[in-house]
Amino acid sequence: MYHRIDPVLPIIVGILQVFLSIGAQYGQLRNPDLGRVPLTWWGYALLLVGPLAIALRRRAPVAALVVTFTATSVYMLFDYAYGPVFLSPIIVIFNAVLSGHRRAAWLSAGAFFLFVVAYATWLIPHRASLFHHTAVAAYLLLTLTVAEFHRMRRERLAERRRVAQEEARRQASEERLTMAQELHDVLAHNISLIHVQASTALHILDDHPEQARTALTTIKQASKDVLTEMRGVLSLLRDGAPRSPMAGMAHLADLAERSGLPVAVEVTGQERPLPAGIDRAGYRIVQESLTNVSRHAPGSRVTVRVAYAPEELTVVIEDDGAGTARAEAGLGSGNGIPGMRERAAALGGSLAAGPRPGGGFRVEARLPLPPSAGQKEPK
Structure with missing residues (x-):
């Protein structure tokens, strides 16, 4: 089952991130206070880095995690439109937790949260509020919690099968x-x-x-x-x-x-x-x-x-x-x-x-x- 999904999922994520980002920037560029810039060839390339890392997540889950978060951070530094770019980090976090690399998943999520706080505080025209930081932390914690719950459930099922x-x-x-x-x-x-x-x-x-x-x-x-x-x-x-x-x-x-x-x-x-x-x-x-x-x-x-x-x-x-x-x-x-x-x-x-x-x-x-x-x- 997973082997059939592996080649398809990166393609689906890549299409969603590119086309939904085009739609997202249409609304965000109309608000000058957000400080967003139009997508360039470099922005499109960064949107495709995450899906390419997803394609390798089975063989190198930690590398896929690091590459995806790095590409997402660079994408944010260029002030491109927010939104769909965060789909790849969700998938690689899930994969890292389920494949047993829990520490890497939690450390990567924590480092990304600190980056977002620093970025939203000093690197954008209007400093983000505490609500923004709380929302980002809740987003990351929810992703990690759901992944951990799914991991424990799968381990319990595997243990039941082993006992049976x-x-x-x-x-x-x-x-x-x-x-x-x-x-x-x-x-x-x-x-x-x-x-x-x-x-x-x-x-x-x-x-x-x-x-x-x-x-x-x-x-x-x-x-x-x-x-x-x-x-x-x-x-x-x-x-x-x-x-x-x-x-x-x-x-x-x-x-x-x-x-x-x-x-x-x-x-x-x-x-x-x-x-x-x-x-x-x-x-x-x-x-x-x-x-x-x-x-x-x-x-x-x-x-x-x-x-x-x-x-x-x-x-x-x-x-x-x-x-x-x-x-x-x-x-x-x-x-x-x-x-x-x-x-x-x-x-x-x-x-x-x-x-x-x-x-x-x-x-x-x-x-x-x-x-x-x-x-x-x-x-």
Whole structure:
């Protein structure tokens, strides 16, 4: 926009200053007391200096400021007609302030004011009044004030855009982290389940082929589930993709059935829709806990207790540690418990995990519910 205006604005200002000055001198020359003289070729040249400086204001704003005020002062010293010649100083003052050269703009305006006071006091036939000096000061101050206001407004808008861009980048980073965590949980659970079931199938294939068939069926379903969940998570990368929850507390029964473990799910309290973050976190904590059981105590009996309270959701996962199969080595310790603890802490909750006194392992997560998700308080 500015690049299209740059070559046109100096031409417009030059035409206005020349032709309006011709009109101004027509009236001022008729009053001998003003002491004005007709425009000469030198006067026309001075009227065009300001517009030429305006054409260079983007590249050299301070130089344009100095040249314009100097040309205007010389024009006044030759006693040419007042009026349109002051259009160029207004533009270069605006440009200097907006381009960050505020000190130069204020100093140039102050120096020009002192020149006008000296000129109107000693260099014209009739000394100007205090009103004249006040009017000149008001003219310059108004120009500078409007320019400063426009500068501050533009800086505020730029800051808002910068903050909005930073917020967009932050949200994008958080979404990428969330998707990475979702992919980690999906892959860790299902790949661990496939590994354990494959190991079990290989171990009992010769002696118990029917049980091996069951393990292979579980592997088939787990591989299908991991592909489905991965497609769901990755679909969030596409614009306009549906953002429905890929996992939630309503799917715990399916999760328990697919885990390949003897899992009992117990729910107490009034079940109700949960905020998406809490709903997904509760599901992932149960999923990660079942993954840990499959890794370290395969075959153990697991109990999942879910308690809905007005102010929090409590999820407890316990296993008896009496696995019927040996734990598989080489699966790595992973980031299961720290990851679950981070999920809970991110939502303002807590998670405790450790061995049970009677054997086995226990994970307990407490996730706070916002007032809108809990029961209404009595008035």
